Amino acid sequence: MQKKIEKKDLTKQNGNNESNDSLSSAIKINALPYGFFEIQLIKYFHQFGGVKRVRVARNAKTGNHKGWAFVLFKDRDVAKIAAETMNGYLMFNKRLRCLFLIYFWSFYFLYFLFFINIFKKLKTFEVFFITAHYFLYIIYLHSFVGYY
Template sequence: MGAKAKKALKKNMKKISASAAASSSELAVPQNPKPSADFLPLEGGPARKAPVTKTIVENKATVLYIGRIPHGFYETEIEAFFAQFGTVKRVRVARNKKTGKSKHFGFIQFEDPDVAEIAAGAMHDYLLLEHMLQVHVIPPEHVKPNLWKGVKCQYKPVDWVQIERKQHNKERTLEEHRKLLHKVVKREKRRRKNIEAAGIEYECPDLVGNTQPVPKKIKFSED
């Protein structure tokens, strides 16, 4: 090997060693990396990183929505049934204002939020009297102020028979009695026309009535 070849070989070896050193320096990880400064101290010193604080949302929901309530499962039964989970504060079943009948949904409130969450998880999709209960926790911000309005009202069923009896037996004036007779006569004429149009030979009895109202109660004289 000549002198020129030796010099060229030495140059190539130096280039290879220099490139290897550069690549190793790039891949090297510093032992003490400088932390990123979230804020700087007031009076010098190294930069410090702000501690990360996790906000824990406290569960305060104590009201449950109960849907698909079966017939016969009302306030007393709901309170007695859900008392197995914990203390029940109040129960309200949505009812019709006129008839007092249940609308098959209601609300219940517990004292402990954890108890309310457990009750909702246990009773959701629970089969009760052929009804699948729908129980959900209502967030506190969605609880309306008038939710518990009328919670202590005692609803009584409407006695429609008594109402009709009073309507039928009420004392009518002479004008009201004449209007009633006019309706009866008009209805009777319409019925006779329908019978004749059907080709039926039938002699309808004549109407017998009085234009004067009949007293509903018998009044005896003092003598």
Template sequence: MNPITNIKNQNKLNERELAMGIAGDLTKSWHQVYKDSAWIYIGGLPYDLTEGDVISVFSQWGEVVNINLIRDAKTGKSKGFCFLCYQDQRSTVLAVDNFNGMELLKRMLRVDHVEEYKVPKYKEDADEETKRLWEKGCAPEAIELPDMDESQIKKAKKRLKKQQQAIAGLEQDDEILMEVKKAKKIAKKEKKKAKKEKKKEKKRLKKELKARKAENPDGDWNMEGKLLDVGAKSEADLYGENAHFDFGKKVEEKGKEWNERPDFEKADWRIIEQWKIIREAEKAAKAAKGETTEAWGEDKGYLPNRIRRNN
């Protein structure tokens, strides 16, 4: 039968099991017939692949313990098919279901169970290396751990515990990094959102400025535009109460509430006479109110308390 027809028939069996709801139940599957054999047949292999290449591809479904890649007796070139044995028979089910009909280096693979695998007959002209490959295959051998006493077992457990703690610390660091990345993403989104809102506000201000121009075409629109940009309604809102922003505007000075005494040694005599007149008027006003007209008590403005006490 044509290999492609075999591939299609096999895939139909798998589809039928899926439709019936028995996929994965080996007691009811067609794979149950081959439960006693861990060998599979692989056909349609690219001719350049070696035993190691085939093991690398098929070892993802289980531990490979033996392989027999059929080669030409004279040239030693691969004939494009082989027999492969897994350590666990369940691996054959995975390999057949997943690799049958798969393309490998532009060639379609045909993978099927082998019910009874026959060991190849030795030939008289076969060399020792070929005989060894036929008997043992080229799959990696299982590593046998040496016997350990109780002290060595305790040390191994401690070492394993430290490794697990180190792995847990790395996982925690990964979680922190993920949180930092999430925070950065959130900050980036908020920044974009603020930028969009700023653009919308700018458009709104332009429309408002346009409406104001239509209402008052003779206004100072340079200043109005500045006020709109910052969301202010007047210059007071824009500059505040700082006198630095008055720009030479005249400010009315408030008069002093008291009559400041001039320096008699430096002031002009007219200013001194004027001060005396104002001072007499203040005394008269205080006397009318019944208040004292003396500016200072006796020696109060000139002598400290410690001197007055001594006197």
């Protein structure tokens, strides 16, 4: 009984209507210099806090990196601080662009957009149509069913 009261008080103090499950702790890094792969990114971003997972975008045929990556942190605040700190950081003559992903489903939406190679064969309108419907489906699942 006491635990239920404490949980209700915490939600009132936070003032957020969003659940913690919907919030993300991921950042997307653009303009990543060559030589920064999974191991180097884990070591570098470990200075901000615990890193859960790193995903570097790679070409399916050659295996070379495409110049952007996702970093998933253990804590949401750490991810926000890391994105703010590293945005605009000059590294090996490239200026990093870091984007803090606010919602958890946005991580999977971007993953869906960039890691499925079927879009290379489709026209622009078909890609927009498929991604828009997928995006609306994720929002539907998130708001009503509670997934993602």
